[in-house]
Amino acid sequence: MSGSGRGHLRIYLGAAPGVGKTYKMLGEAQRRRQRGTDVVVGFVETHGRPHTAAMLDGLEVVPRRILDHRGASFTELDLDALLARRPEVAVVDELAHTNVPGSRNEKRWQDIDELLTAGIDVISAVNIQHLESINDVVEKITGVPQQETVPDRVVRAADQLELVDMTPEALRRRMAHGNVYAADKVDAALGNYFRIGNLSALRELALLWLADRVDAGLQQYRLQNDIDSTWEARERVVVALTGGPEGETLIRRAARIAARSSGGDLLAVHVTRSDGLTGANPTALAEQRRLVESLGGTYHQTVGDDVPAALLSFARAENATQLVLGGSRRPWFSSLLGPGVGAGTIRESGDIDVHIVTHSEMGRGRLPQLRGSLSRRRQAYGFVLAILLPPLLALLLGLGSDTLNLTSNVLAFLLAVVVVALVGGLWPALLTAVAGTVVLNYFFTPPTRTFRISEPNNALALAIFVLVAAMVSSVVDRAARRTRQAARSTAESETLATLAGTVLRGETALPALMERLREAFGMTGVCLMERVSTDELTETWRPIASAGTATCRRPEEGDAEIPARDDLVLVLQGRSLAADERRLVGAFADHAAALVDRARLSEAAAEAKPLAEADKLRTALLRAVGHDLRSPLASAKASVTSLRSGDVEWTESERDELLTTADESLDRLSRLVDNLLDLSRLQAGALPVFTRPMALDEIMPAVLAEVGDDSGKVKVDMPHTLPLVEADPDLLERVIANLLANAIRYSPASRPPLLIGSALGDVVEIRIVDRGPGIPAADRDRVFAPFQRLGDTDNTVGVGLGLALARGLAEAMHGTLQPEDTPGGGLTMVVSMPAAAPTADKAPVPGSRERSEAETGERE
Numbered sequence: 001m002s003g004s005g006r007g008h009l010r011i012y013l014g015a016a017p018g019v020g021k022t023y024k025m026l027g028e029a030q031r032r033r034q035r036g037t038d039v040v041v042g043f044v045e046t047h048g049r050p051h052t053a054a055m056l057d058g059l060e061v062v063p064r065r066i067l068d069h070r071g072a073s074f075t076e077l078d079l080d081a082l083l084a085r086r087p088e089v090a091v092v093d094e095l096a097h098t099n100v101p102g103s104r105n106e107k108r109w110q111d112i113d114e115l116l117t118a119g120i121d122v123i124s125a126v127n128i129q130h131l132e133s134i135n136d137v138v139e140k141i142t143g144v145p146q147q148e149t150v151p152d153r154v155v156r157a158a159d160q161l162e163l164v165d166m167t168p169e170a171l172r173r174r175m176a177h178g179n180v181y182a183a184d185k186v187d188a189a190l191g192n193y194f195r196i197g198n199l200s201a202l203r204e205l206a207l208l209w210l211a212d213r214v215d216a217g218l219q220q221y222r223l224q225n226d227i228d229s230t231w232e233a234r235e236r237v238v239v240a241l242t243g244g245p246e247g248e249t250l251i252r253r254a255a256r257i258a259a260r261s262s263g264g265d266l267l268a269v270h271v272t273r274s275d276g277l278t279g280a281n282p283t284a285l286a287e288q289r290r291l292v293e294s295l296g297g298t299y300h301q302t303v304g305d306d307v308p309a310a311l312l313s314f315a316r317a318e319n320a321t322q323l324v325l326g327g328s329r330r331p332w333f334s335s336l337l338g339p340g341v342g343a344g345t346i347r348e349s350g351d352i353d354v355h356i357v358t359h360s361e362m363g364r365g366r367l368p369q370l371r372g373s374l375s376r377r378r379q380a381y382g383f384v385l386a387i388l389l390p391p392l393l394a395l396l397l398g399l400g401s402d403t404l405n406l407t408s409n410v411l412a413f414l415l416a417v418v419v420v421a422l423v424g425g426l427w428p429a430l431l432t433a434v435a436g437t438v439v440l441n442y443f444f445t446p447p448t449r450t451f452r453i454s455e456p457n458n459a460l461a462l463a464i465f466v467l468v469a470a471m472v473s474s475v476v477d478r479a480a481r482r483t484r485q486a487a488r489s490t491a492e493s494e495t496l497a498t499l500a501g502t503v504l505r506g507e508t509a510l511p512a513l514m515e516r517l518r519e520a521f522g523m524t525g526v527c528l529m530e531r532v533s534t535d536e537l538t539e540t541w542r543p544i545a546s547a548g549t550a551t552c553r554r555p556e557e558g559d560a561e562i563p564a565r566d567d568l569v570l571v572l573q574g575r576s577l578a579a580d581e582r583r584l585v586g587a588f589a590d591h592a593a594a595l596v597d598r599a600r601l602s603e604a605a606a607e608a609k610p611l612a613e614a615d616k617l618r619t620a621l622l623r624a625v626g627h628d629l630r631s632p633l634a635s636a637k638a639s640v641t642s643l644r645s646g647d648v649e650w651t652e653s654e655r656d657e658l659l660t661t662a663d664e665s666l667d668r669l670s671r672l673v674d675n676l677l678d679l680s681r682l683q684a685g686a687l688p689v690f691t692r693p694m695a696l697d698e699i700m701p702a703v704l705a706e707v708g709d710d711s712g713k714v715k716v717d718m719p720h721t722l723p724l725v726e727a728d729p730d731l732l733e734r735v736i737a738n739l740l741a742n743a744i745r746y747s748p749a750s751r752p753p754l755l756i757g758s759a760l761g762d763v764v765e766i767r768i769v770d771r772g773p774g775i776p777a778a779d780r781d782r783v784f785a786p787f788q789r790l791g792d793t794d795n796t797v798g799v800g801l802g803l804a805l806a807r808g809l810a811e812a813m814h815g816t817l818q819p820e821d822t823p824g825g826g827l828t829m830v831v832s833m834p835a836a837a838p839t840a841d842k843a844p845v846p847g848s849r850e851r852s853e854a855e856t857g858e859r860e
Contacts, residue, residue, distance in 0.1 A: 007116040010160040011095065012125040015206040016199055018171055018180035021125040021164040022046065022093055026055035028123055029091045033059060040087035042115075043077040043108075045094055049179065059091070067100045074100045079111045082120075089121045096130035096150040109154050125164075126150060128206040141201045142193055153531075156566065163210050168199035235264030236320040239292075240311050240341075243270065246326045246359040247288040253357050254324040255295045266297030267318055271310045272576060301559075303578035308344035310578065315352055317582060322353045326361075382424010383431065389416045390435040394443055409444045410465045417469040421476040429473030437466055510545035510595050517588045518547045521581065523574035525549045527558070528592050531567045541569075544596060549573070562586055564593035635665035689731065689812045693724040693836035696757055696766065699733045703755075706737035713744060713752035722757050724836040725764045731809045732833070735817070738806045739768045739829045746772030746827075762835045771826040780819045806831075 010028070014021035022044065033039045041061040046052040062082050064075035076099055082090055092115070097108035105111050112122050129138040132149045139145045155161065166174075172194060174180055239254035241247045251268060258264040270285060289299040304310025315323050325342050346354050393416055397409050413436035421429035441451055510528065518526040525548035529541045541554055551573075555561040558571035562585045570589040577585060639662035642648070643655065650658070697718055704714065725732075736755070743753035751771035758765050775783060784807045806829075807817040815833040822828045 005119060007119050007121045008159040009112070009116055009157070010121070010123045010162070011155055011158040012123075012162050012164050013155070013206060013210065014125065014127040014164045015166065015203045016129075016171060016194070017127055018174060018194075019164045019166040021127070023049075023052050023055060024162070024164050025091060025093065025123050025125045026052065026059070029059060029089070030055060032089055038088040040082065040085055040090055042079075042082045042090045042092045043094070044091060047180075051179065060087075065103075067102050069100050069102065076100055076103055077108065077111055079104050079114060082115065083118055086118070087120065089123060090115055091123050093125055095124045095126035095154070096148045098148050107150070109150050113154075126155065128202055128209065131155060131209065134205055134209065137205065138202065142198050144193055153567070161210065163206060165203065165206070168196045168203065171199060172196070235322065236267060236318055237264055237322045237324060238267045238269055238311070238315045238318065238320040239324040240326070241268055241270045241285065241288055242326070243282070243285045243288075244326075244361060245284065246361045247284060248291060249359045250324055250326050250357055251288060251291050251295065251297075253355075255297065257322060257324065257355070258297075264321075266292065266295060267300060267320065268292040268297055269300045269302060269311065269314050271302055271304050271307050301576040302582070303576050307341050308348060311341075311345055312348055312350075312352065314582075320352060322355060323349065324355045324357060327356055327358045379424050379428060382420050382428030385416075385420045385423055386428040386432040386435065389420065389432060390439045393436075394439045398443060406440070406444055409440055413440060414465060414468060414472075418472050418476075421473040426473045426477035429476070430470060433466055433469030433473070436469070440465070510592060510599070511547060513588065513592055513595065514545050514547035517570075517572075517585070521572070521574075521577070521585065523548060523572045525551065525573040527552050527571045527573075528564070528596070529555055529569050529571055530596075531569075544568075545592075560585075562589045564589035568593050568596065632665035632669040636662040636669070639665070690728050691726050691813055692729075694727060694729050694732075695724055696722055696764070699729055699736070700755075702733050703736045703740060706733070707740055707744065713747075713749075714740060714755055715752060716755045718755065718757040722759055722764055725833040726836045727813045727815070727833050731813060732831075735806045735809050735831060736766060736768070738803070739817075739831070742803065743768050743770035743772070743827075743829070746770055748772070759835065763832050764835050766831040766833070768829045768831075769822050769826065770828075771822060771824070774821065774825060774827045775819065777821075783819070784817075 012021040012025050026041075026044065029039050029041070039059060041056065041059050043064065044056065044061075046056070062078055062085060065078035065081070067074050067076055077092060092108065092112055095109050095112065099106060099108060099111070105114070112124060115122050128134070129142075129146050130149050131152050133152045135146050135149050171180075175194060235258065237254050237258040239250050241250065254268075255266055258266040268288065292299050300314065302310055302314050304313070311323065311325075314320075323345065325345060328342055342354075342356050346356075390413070393412055397404060397412060413432075416436060417429050417432045420432040438451075442449065514526045514528065517523070525546065527546040528544045529552065530544050532540055532542050543552070552558050552571045555569045555571050558573050559575055560572045560577040560582075562570040562572075562577075562582060564570055568589075570585065570592060572585070639658040643650065643658050697720060700716060700718055704716075707714065740753065740755060747753045747770040753771075754767070754769040756767045756769065758767070784803050810817040810831055810833075813833065815831060818830050818832070820828040820830055
């Protein structure tokens with residue numbers, strides 16, 4: 001058993017009825033029983049199959065509950081009996097079963113959920129046709145509607161899920177041998193539901209559904225262990241879309257590749273640059289997205305200035321095995337400007353297969369935009385300088401042509417190239433180098449005013465100038481790229497450090513985390529959504545926490561969605577995420593999921609705390625009251641039994657003594673019950689309180705009489721000059737009597753307790769002073785807790801309600817009860833009551849009612 005936590009669920013998933021899932025389930029139960037595990041069968045349906053029934057031998061079976069419905073009797077799982085038995089493992093068959101009306105839960109899987117919540121491990125079984133998500137597909141295949149279904153999420157949440165499979169031919173042989181149905185039903189079953197085609201389709205559905213579940217577990221494992229390399233456990237085909245007219249061809253080709261891979265996954269991705277200038281046709285992309293989804297694939301969008309790197313980063317994050325690209329639309333001579341997306345992707349693809357698909361648009365596109373690693377603003381400044389600096393230098397150098405040689409002129413133009421490279425990057429610097437070469441050749445290289453070069457040294461100087469200019473431009477551009485990468489890495493590190501700091505500091509507010517995520521990634525809105533529907537065909541979502549202007553009702557309405565777990569999705573609005581940003585947002589998603597779990601655990605703990613306190617109070621009550629109820633009852637019972645006995649001749653004095661014992665015992669019992677009832681009324685706010693102006697000396701005789709024979713030990717100092725107090729006479733009498741009895745119990749015989757009255761302003765104080773052992777200041781509040789006798793090991797003197805009841809009654813009359821130290825040792829209980837107004841009548845205590853003469857007589 002899982003201890004105090006939630007139990008574990010193991011499910012045997014059958015591809016079709018009769019494959020042996022119940023037999024397997026009972027076999028697992030027998031193995032656990034042999035290992036010493038406490039296994040109990042809650043419900044198993046053998047369907048009259050002898051081999052399955054034989055597997056029950058040696059297993060404890062909880063009797064079923066019998067229910068009547070519409071004049072017929074049905075047997076169901078006895079959930080209450082199983083919870084009371086509380087085994088380590090419970091075997092509960094037919095997960096999708098619908099309970100008979102009148103049962104505790106509507107569905108069997110809800111019964112199992114209660115067992116799991118109670119910490120009991122459960123072994124169950126279900127057939128693939130009972131899953132809600134494929135119920136309609138099964139009906140189309142077999143022509144038989146399934147009335148009993150179970151939500152897919154219930155089966156997916158199982159800790160262990162095992163497929164019980166059998167070939168269609170083997171299953172039909174089992175049926176023919178009478179191992180599944182009775183002989184009179186075999187022919188009809190083989191000719192209808194259990195046809196070869198039906199069984200093959202059901203088997204394939206089971207294998208595909210289980211593969212999805214296993215794949216989800218694999219993805220979670222890779223994410224938790226930061227595994228970036230591709231594991232070719234399942235074919236995933238990613239097709240790259242540019243928004244061009246060739247997109248439809250690429251999608252259909254990728255879909256065929258995925259289909260040939262035994263049901264591989266199809267994912268389409270479009271990469272946009274961080275500045276949004278991609279040249280993609282939004283209408284074409286929308287049509288291509290619809291085509292992908294109609295073919296059973298999913299559409300994604302990511303951001304990246306380096307398209308090959310972004311594509312491969314996305315593919316590795318999705319554990320893709322194949323990547324489909326279209327042939328380049330650039331003209332043939334554009335390869336001189338650098339490798340295209342296809343060549344760059346192939347070079348860095350590693351273990352991902354790359355398919356270059358030809359299409360009709362190849363070679364018909366425009367030249368790619370000349371784009372470096374700097375911002376477009378800086379490139380614009382660079383091109384302006386590239387246009388202005390060469391003619392300006394030519395003019396300035398021409399003024400000093402008599403003193404400057406070609407070497408000085410080349411160095412001046414090289415300086416101009418460096419300046420332009422620092423400002424605008426690679427392409428403006430290359431333009432400056434080309435322009436500078438032309439100017440140097442025409443104006444400063446003999447023969448001047450021509451484009452011919454007469455001396456080889458001058459030609460070499462110009463060639464070196466062009467080479468150095470290109471190298472310097474490339475170095476500046478690469479430095480800018482590295483600077484941007486370093487800045488991004490620094491930002492990611494700071495974000496992760498901030499996120500880790502929130503964990504270390506114990507910050508748990510989900511809205512704060514959402515706001516931090518929104519600010520970190522510049523989103524307009526961020527929302528954490530939870531799937532709440534039980535039907536995956538019509539799933540519904542609800543927001544748990546949000547920040548910004550998030551208005552999503554479904555994850556698909558956002559610009560990016562990051563799964564936190566199966567039922568939680570982080571939805572972002574504002575822009576698409578770059579491929580390397582998705583990993584960072586994934587850390588926020590995991591933290592958000594942990595916060596949700598922590599909050600729910602805190603709520604559950606808060607809800608359980610009052611129950612634990614109530615259970616603790618109930619235990620104390622039963623422990624304390626159990627003895628004190630039995631003690632006076634036993635004394636009274638013994639006395640009455642003795643009096644009724646005819647075996648003994650009692651004298652008159654012995655008879656009086658027995659009657660007195662019975663009377664005193666019943667009085668003790670009556671006081672105990674009164675105290676319990678009054679305390680419960682106080683806690684419920686239902687005790688009637690009737691205050692009136694009264695003198696303290698009028699209740700003193702009743703107080704001393706309540707104390708009994710020990711009243712002679714009490715010294716009373718109650719001046720007649722004390723003002724009247726506003727109190728309920730009966731309740732005040734009980735307060736003082738309880739406190740006085742407690743003081744007598746702890747006072748030594750040589751130093752009896754004192755009862756003193758005094759006035760202080762508009763308050764009258766009654767002090768009950770004892771010379772007993774006293775109570776430490778730190779423990780004084782504890783003595784007013786119900787069922788508490790601090791430092792008292794004698795359980796025959798009461799259940800510890802006296803002080804708790806006394807304080808409650810005093811406060812009900814708008815008074816107070818506080819303990820103080822007695823000078824010289826001991827404890828003084830101070831009852832403070834408001835003095836009565838000398839003229840105006842006081843109103844009744846709120847919530848009380850006026851007391852009639854009959855009620856007064858009854859109380860007295």
